[in-house]
Amino acid sequence: MPELPEVETIRRTLAPRVVGRTITGVRVLSPKFVVGTGPEEFAEAVTGARIKGLDRRGKFLIMHLEYPKRARASSPCGGEEARDGPAPGGGDIIVHLKMAGQLLWCAPRADLGPTRRRHTHVVFSLDDGHELRYVDTRHFGRLYFTGGDVADRALRRALQTLARLGPEPCQGGLDWPTFREMLASRKARIKPLLLDQSFVSGLGNIYTDECLFRAGIHPLRRASSLSEAEARVLHRAMCEVIREAIELRGTSVRDYVDGEGREGSYAGRLRVYGRAGEACPRCGTEIARTVVGGRGTYFCPRCQRLGEEPARSRTNV
Numbered sequence: 561m562p563e564l565p566e567v568e569t570i571r572r573t574l575a576p577r578v579v580g581r582t583i584t585g586v587r588v589l590s591p592k593f594v595v596g597t598g599p600e601e602f603a604e605a606v607t608g609a610r611i612k613g614l615d616r617r618g619k620f621l622i623m624h625l626e627y628p629k630r631a632r633a634s635s636p637c638g639g640e641e642a643r644d645g646p647a648p649g650g651g652d653i654i655v656h657l658k659m660a661g662q663l664l665w666c667a668p669r670a671d672l673g674p675t676r677r678r679h680t681h682v683v684f685s686l687d688d689g690h691e692l693r694y695v696d697t698r699h700f701g702r703l704y705f706t707g708g709d710v711a712d713r714a715l716r717r718a719l720q721t722l723a724r725l726g727p728e729p730c731q732g733g734l735d736w737p738t739f740r741e742m743l744a745s746r747k748a749r750i751k752p753l754l755l756d757q758s759f760v761s762g763l764g765n766i767y768t769d770e771c772l773f774r775a776g777i778h779p780l781r782r783a784s785s786l787s788e789a790e791a792r793v794l795h796r797a798m799c800e801v802i803r804e805a806i807e808l809r810g811t812s813v814r815d816y817v818d819g820e821g822r823e824g825s826y827a828g829r830l831r832v833y834g835r836a837g838e839a840c841p842r843c844g845t846e847i848a849r850t851v852v853g854g855r856g857t858y859f860c861p862r863c864q865r866l867g868e869e870p871a872r873s874r875t876n877v
């Protein structure tokens with residue numbers, strides 16, 4: 561469920577607090593959450609590493625680690641600083657929150673309540689006395705250690721997914737002519753295509769519906785059927801929705817909170833998502849709910865018409 565704006569908000573709340581800190585200890589309470597290595601090996605590998613940066617790509621958080629002691633020890637002169645990238649035997653940590661993962665920065669004795677206590681799976685101790693806890697009530701999220709066993713199938717799959725992520729919907733150079741070209745060659749329905757992380761990265765079910773509503777495009781339109789003007793409007797809608805959602809620190813409809821446990825406030829700004837039966841804020845027609853590619857999908861049947869395919873225009877809602 562955390563989509564680009566939520567993961568970016570988590571990154572922004574955590575980065576000033578954890579970047580530059582050294583990991584002084586790791587407790588892996590549920591081994592299945594760490595992928596690519598065993599729990600003891602993972603704790604041993606990253607203890608002593610310094611968090612050099614916290615990046616985001618799509619819905620993934622990437623904790624870049626450097627290993628000063630090992631890097632210096634392996635340097636022939638003994639005085640060289642650690643270089644970019646993992647030192648031999650080291651690696652980065654890729655966090656995929658999936659449905660309900662939370663990465664929480666807190667004091668070591670902080671009691672985050674019975675539910676979070678029960679679902680705390682990995683705890684990093686930092687050299688300033690704080691902790692970074694991975695909490696997940698749904699158990700779908702994972703921490704991938706890139707320095708782990710490359711033959712590990714789950715680790716390899718995650719790294720491939722990361723390598724194949726499409727461009728970010730508004731940052732990273734996806735201009736609208738490029739977007740238009742990308743759409744023109746695809747016959748897929750627009751909603752499942754926007755959800756395909758190898759096409760554009762970071763959009764999930766909530767923001768896809770919001771972007772399509774704002775652009776006035778029916779979720780079942782074929783991508784290649786969008787006119788140049790529609791592609792431009794959709795491109796602009798993606799940028800606006802994502803930017804506004806980041807400004808409001810994301811949408812908390814279920815479990816999402818930022819790195820300090822605070823909820824986001826974009827939920828009140830959602831125009832169609834979760835609003836079946838309510839009046840469309842633009843035309844007053846009842847918002848409809850349908851299922852597209854197995855995902856609950858909200859749209860306004862009047863503002864978002866399936867005009868180009870008359871035979872299918874009576875969408876089942």
Ligand SMILES: [Zn+2]
Binds near residue numbers: 841843863864
């Ligand atoms: Zn409407």
